[in-house]
Amino acid sequence: MRRLVFLMLGLFSLSVHAVTLDDLQQRFSQQPVLRAEFSQQRSVSGMDQKLNSSGILVISRNDGLWWQQEKPFALSLLLTDSRMVQTMAGQPPQTVTAQNNPQMFQFNSLLTALFHADHRALEQNFTLDFSDRGQGNWKLVLTPKTSPLNRLFKTIRLEGQTFLNNININDMQGDVTQIRFFNQRTEPKTLTDAEKQHFSS
Structure with a gap:
């Protein structure tokens, strides 16, 4: 009888702590500012050598996304609700x-939705397959269902726990891009003066 009680409590505990996509979106939306480092590896079909890059990023709920590649060369990408600016x-x-290149700007909205786990925005363009992997770990597989995304990508897979830790992109050319995020930080909860400069540029 005691063993049965412990088993039931264990099952109840698992069900209570199961991660859902709504939980994830709520968790990410409660992070006003997120800072992280990233490493990216791209395997290009027909090339033996993989392409590696690394850098830092800042995601602000109110201001957008600033992506700074530091290696192998400097490249910054700023994404806001109204523009996408790339600087080399x-x-x-x-x-x-959105006015001068609506198709390219669509990727702006896609990246923002990915980092915020905004499933309502993602559902407009993808079939979503979310799974709780236990111990707070989760996986979300996106399969494009609208043009032009379904002509570019096979799948986009997101994995993480407290934060988004990995993005794996499989495209229609047979190329694979793997992005790993680490050293995530949510303090301070507002942008520093230096970070504000990136979003005002």
Whole structure:
């Protein structure tokens, strides 16, 4: 009888702590600012050598996403609700808006939805397959169902626990991109003066 009680309590505990996509979205939405480091590895079909890059990023709920690649060369990407700005060393910034390039700007919204686990926005373009992997770990597989995404990507897989830890992208050309995030920090909860400069540029 005692063993049965412990078993039932264990099952109840598992069900209580199971992670859902709604839980995930709520958790991410409660992080006003998230900072992290990233490493990216890309396997290109037909090439033996993998392409590696690394850098840092800042995600602000109110301001957008700032992505700074530091290696193998400097490249920054700023995403806000109204624009996407890419800057490479020695070159003038390239700005994309919904007006001058609606298709490219669609990727802006996609990246924002990925980092915020915004399943309502993601459901507009993807079939979602979310799974709780236990111990707070989760996986979300996105399969494109609308154009042009379904002509570009096979699947996009997100994995994480407290934070988003990995993104794996399989495209229609046979290329695979793996992005790992680490050293995530949520303090301070507001942008520093230096970070504000990135979003105001």
